[in-house]
Amino acid sequence: MRWLMAVAAMAGAGSAQAQERATLIHGARVFDGTGKPAKIADVLIEDGKVARVGKKLRVPEGTEVIDATGMTLIPGLHDLHIHTRREAFADAASLHRFYVPYLRAGVTSVNEFSVSGAMMAGIRALQADTPHLTLAVRLGVPDGHGTESQFTNSITIQVTTPAEAHAAMAGALVFRPDMVKVFNDGWRYGDPDRPDRPSMDEPTLAAIVADAHKAGIKVMTHTVTLEGAKIAARAGVDSVAHGVGDGLVDAELIGLMKKHHMAYVATLATYEPLEARVLAPEELALLTPDQQAREAARQGKAEAIAPYDSKRWSIMRENIRRLKAARIRIGVGTDTGIEGVYPGFGALREMRILTELGFTPAEAIEAGSRVSADIMGRKRSEGVIRKGMRADLVLTGGAPDMTFRDLYSVKRVWVSGREVSLD
Structure with missing residues (x-):
């Protein structure tokens, strides 16, 4: 404690510029996301990155000291x-208002799939x-999934051949997109109220992937069938x-996924039957009064779950266990x-479901941090707490790596080393 008081006194002698530049988070249980158990340590943030992790660190003058005991x-x-929603991109105040629920849930990185290339410069300027x-550009096929509304039809580039795909890319x-989203699978699970839509063929998808990878950006597909997942892997x-919901994953798919280093993002939170969903008090606390109502x-209402929803939900959960x-x-x-599926709430709900399917709380946090960063090709820059990594950090109460409900107790959040407003 004497050491902390000395550091705090030294912090008061620094300049305003130094105070903005450096922050010391002192005495927290640091769960670094690498698979190691949490340990008590200090974390020094400088210039948007984790500068050091350890005990009794030497810090620059003007460092802000946060007691995280x-x-x-x-x-x-x-x-x-x-x-x-489009309204989020109107101005800076709207942007913060729509995205702050993610920050309150400890989410510091999101993949946004409801924009067009022409919108990107304006969003980045806010x-x-x-x-x-x-920010992702969207590609699909005419009348395919992702084109249903006037707005989504207008922002989804539609192609049917490799030549069209190369021209579109x-x-x-x-517009310098950060990634590409492709709606390659139009199957609708046999739902009688929603007929199947056209799907993209493998050569066209492969052409998109080739151009994206040449530009150094990742490709994620909307894929909901076993055959669609195999096409995506081969491409x-x-x-x-969304993952496979029409059948159980087999050895062929697993082999293709390993061969092509393809990852799986199941979006279970959106397929969980709402008729049977019961939210815990800590989940309800994340919601607005309207959402709670x-x-x-x-x-x-106590409605029955539709047969196709029930079957799909069972298949999707088993596929997580197998994968x-x-x-x-x-x-x-x-x-x-x-x-x-509400902003911020959804990510924690997704991770909570993973803990019901064989993930420990620590593994669920790693799925949301280190593994997700790796899927985006960013394992060298984010996703763990280590020297040189981007300082995207979340301070919570309790021990969420051991007791998952403690993950809902977010106290403070840093994005690129800067503490953000949760108001």
């Missing part, structure tokens, strides 16, 4: 699949407290979103924007 520091979490925004890359896709009304056993990388993504 009794709390746990974890890497910032990812949501690899979200959709945000200055607001948000998670890191990975040449135009899309001008070289980096990850599939909506959940209460839903619980009061985990096969050591396939499983990341965290939610399809937030779909009914009942």
Whole structure:
């Protein structure tokens, strides 16, 4: 404690510039996301990165000192699949308002899939407290999934041949997208109210992947069938979103995924039957009063789960168990924007479901941090707490790596080393 008081006194002597530049998080249980157990340590943040991790660290003058005794520091979490309403991109205040629920849940990086290339420069110019925004261009086929509304049809580039795909990618890359989202699978699970839509063939998808990888960006597909996942793997896709819901994954798919280093982002939070969903008090606390009322009304209806939903849910959960056993990388993504999947809440719900399917709380946090960063090709820059890594950090109460509900007790959040507003 004497050492901490000395550091705090030294911090008061520094300049305002130094105070903005350096922060010492003292005495937290540091769960670094690497697979190691948590340990008591100090973490020094400088210039947006983790400068050092250890005890009794020497710090620059002007360092802000935060006493985190009794709390746990974890890497910032990812949501690899979200959709945000257009109103969010109107101005900086709107941007913060729409994205702050993610920050409150400890989510410091999101993949945004409801923008066009032409929107990207304007979004990047807005200055607001948000998670890191990975902005994706969207490609699909005419009348395929992702084209249903007037807006989504307008922002989804539609191609049917490799030649069209190469031409479309040449135009899309001008906007410097951070990644590519492809709607390659239009199957609708035999739902009589939603007929199947066209799917993209393998050569066209492979052409998109080739151009994206040449530009150094990742490709994620909307894939919901066993055959669609095999097509995606053979085409070289980096990850599939939504996962396989029409049958159990087999040895052929697992082999293809390993061969092509393809990851799996199941978005279980959006497929969980709402009719049977019961939220814990800590989950409800994340929601707005309107959302809480909506959940209460839903619980009061006691509706039966549709047969195709029930079958799909059973298949999707078993596939997570099989893929985990096969050591396939499983990341965290939610399809937030779909009914009942709320910003921020969805990522924690996704991880909570993983803990029901064989993941320990520590493994679920790693899925949302280190593994998700690796899926995005960023394992050397984010996803763990280690010297030189981007300082995306979350300070929570309790020990969320041991007791998952403690993950809902987010106290403070840093994005690139800067503490962000949770208001």
